[in-house]
Amino acid sequence: MEPQPQFRRGIGRYLGLLRLQAKVSLLSAAQYRWDFLGQGVMQILWTVMSAVPLLVAYGARAKAQGAAITETELGGWGLYPAGMVFGFFCLLKAILEGGINPSLTAVVEHIRKGTLDFVLLKPADAQFLVSTAKLEPFHLIDGLFAVAILVVTVKRHAMATGTLTVAHLLPWGAAALLLLVCALLILYSIWLLVACAAFYVVRIDNLSFLLTALFDFGRWPRTVWKGAFRIAFTFVLPLVVMTSFPVDAILGQLRWRDALWAVACPLVLLVLSRKAWKRALAGYTSASS
Amino acid sequence: MGRDPNPSTLVMSLRAFPAMWRIGVAKAFAYRAEFLVWMLSTTMPLVSMALWASASENMRLGPEQLGRADFVAYFLLTLLVRMVTSSWVLWAITEDIRTGALGQYLLKPVNPLIRYLADQLAETPLRASLALPLGLVVLMLSSRQSLSGEARMWGLFFVALPGAWAVHFLSMALIGVLAFYLESALGLFYIWMGMYMLLSGYLMPLSLLPHWFQQVASVLPFRYILEVPVKIALGWPIAGGARDSAEGFAQAVRSVAVEYAYIAILITLISLVWRRGLRRYAAFGG
Numbered sequence: 001m002e003p004q005p006q007f008r009r010g011i012g013r014y015l016g017l018l019r020l021q022a023k024v025s026l027l028s029a030a031q032y033r034w035d036f037l038g039q040g041v042m043q044i045l046w047t048v049m050s051a052v053p054l055l056v057a058y059g060a061r062a063k064a065q066g067a068a069i070t071e072t073e074l075g076g077w078g079l080y081p082a083g084m085v086f087g088f089f090c091l092l093k094a095i096l097e098g099g100i101n102p103s104l105t106a107v108v109e110h111i112r113k114g115t116l117d118f119v120l121l122k123p124a125d126a127q128f129l130v131s132t133a134k135l136e137p138f139h140l141i142d143g144l145f146a147v148a149i150l151v152v153t154v155k156r157h158a159m160a161t162g163t164l165t166v167a168h169l170l171p172w173g174a175a176a177l178l179l180l181v182c183a184l185l186i187l188y189s190i191w192l193l194v195a196c197a198a199f200y201v202v203r204i205d206n207l208s209f210l211l212t213a214l215f216d217f218g219r220w221p222r223t224v225w226k227g228a229f230r231i232a233f234t235f236v237l238p239l240v241v242m243t244s245f246p247v248d249a250i251l252g253q254l255r256w257r258d259a260l261w262a263v264a265c266p267l268v269l270l271v272l273s274r275k276a277w278k279r280a281l282a283g284y285t286s287a288s289s
Numbered sequence: 290m291g292r293d294p295n296p297s298t299l300v301m302s303l304r305a306f307p308a309m310w311r312i313g314v315a316k317a318f319a320y321r322a323e324f325l326v327w328m329l330s331t332t333m334p335l336v337s338m339a340l341w342a343s344a345s346e347n348m349r350l351g352p353e354q355l356g357r358a359d360f361v362a363y364f365l366l367t368l369l370v371r372m373v374t375s376s377w378v379l380w381a382i383t384e385d386i387r388t389g390a391l392g393q394y395l396l397k398p399v400n401p402l403i404r405y406l407a408d409q410l411a412e413t414p415l416r417a418s419l420a421l422p423l424g425l426v427v428l429m430l431s432s433r434q435s436l437s438g439e440a441r442m443w444g445l446f447f448v449a450l451p452g453a454w455a456v457h458f459l460s461m462a463l464i465g466v467l468a469f470y471l472e473s474a475l476g477l478f479y480i481w482m483g484m485y486m487l488l489s490g491y492l493m494p495l496s497l498l499p500h501w502f503q504q505v506a507s508v509l510p511f512r513y514i515l516e517v518p519v520k521i522a523l524g525w526p527i528a529g530g531a532r533d534s535a536e537g538f539a540q541a542v543r544s545v546a547v548e549y550a551y552i553a554i555l556i557t558l559i560s561l562v563w564r565r566g567l568r569r570y571a572a573f574g575g
Contacts, residue, residue, distance in 0.1 A: 057344040213330035
């Protein structure tokens, strides 16, 4: 008799599934090695190009003021802090386009083709399976590039302000990391909400396209936005929370109420999106029955 | 005698043009929701506007002395011009090659390129209906000093705008037609798009970039798709900060002339590639 397979329970099972899914995605990416490299390099070039306006803007303002570029401020933010915001933006974008977007667009396909039934039959939580279904590993390359941008800008800023010590960087770096995780959860929840809309309105690829375009507004430091825009980007579409608050943490200038919102927002959105997912599934009449 | 019983393809294409155009307008209207979403997703000019408005706070930047109001006007106009001059002919051609619909079009007596032209031109009513309110917003939000005050400049603007549309359409059609030779036109499109972003003034006014860069940009066609119409509407700022000057008008006229020269060059290139590419396409049983 063959021994029965042991099914792990709880979080161990889900971690195992995650590892498996990542392995499958990486293997299929490794098959098309040149595609992987080529697309990765293209993403880096795209990132470099989108950094050009930032550098030219600071350069032009520095020239008009007759000051050095590293001493110029745009809305009170210097070159290196603005570079950090840009780095966080690129990192989040890489994770969004590599991990979140592909999976959730796959959900829409499943619903359209009726293959969501197969996912629902599996003995694991449907939301988890659907969220990790598809990864695009070439975004690892520009994700690493974004991390490089962050390391360079943080180091330069710390050297310029004389705060390159463990006592300074450790607590603020830890806070920034926590806020980064919060930012990812916010992003994931918003995309999950959009995917839930696919249960009711099947043609939502336009909507995810629109959201990706709106995400672009998180590129610059929060002081670039004034008045109603700043409120909108902090509370309605929390882009400022995602890209500027982590930098505020690193610079040691994060206000308590901002920190509170930065942690509360993802929790609220996670609960909301989970509820929406459950409700959408409950109302889902499968393709075959 | 009646009509020539064997009219050339060009004559037949031109006779069929009004009908194709009308069908195109109906098609464009059917996809108005998608078009609206695409329009709302064109956020790049607004993102750039936020950065540059902040950068020019209480200051005038660059050799043309552009102030905050100028940057706001520049990027609103960029949004307007982009919406009006875009066309998706590349996707139409590559899709038709992929599905084999192009083969069917080739069997008909109408030149497929004229068909694509009719399809894309048919979007103009829809684009105009959305561009008009946007144009009014631009006029309201821009200060008087930022926009041109001369009638001749605005006359030149309405010459440059259709020219920009034509240069964009022909460039995209050329890339699409090159798909006869290349496996996929997608790679070429991404390269084109990357160059377009930097060299057309989409990300920022070209005057803020190094001189050698501006000279390269003047030789390539990208600038004539976007920056030339926008600068004309702004009164063609020249070094030193003057607007609506005689020197500026002369430069503007020269740029529009280059724009139309590019149209002629692109038409020639397309017809060359088209004929050769067709032979290749037919040889592979397309």
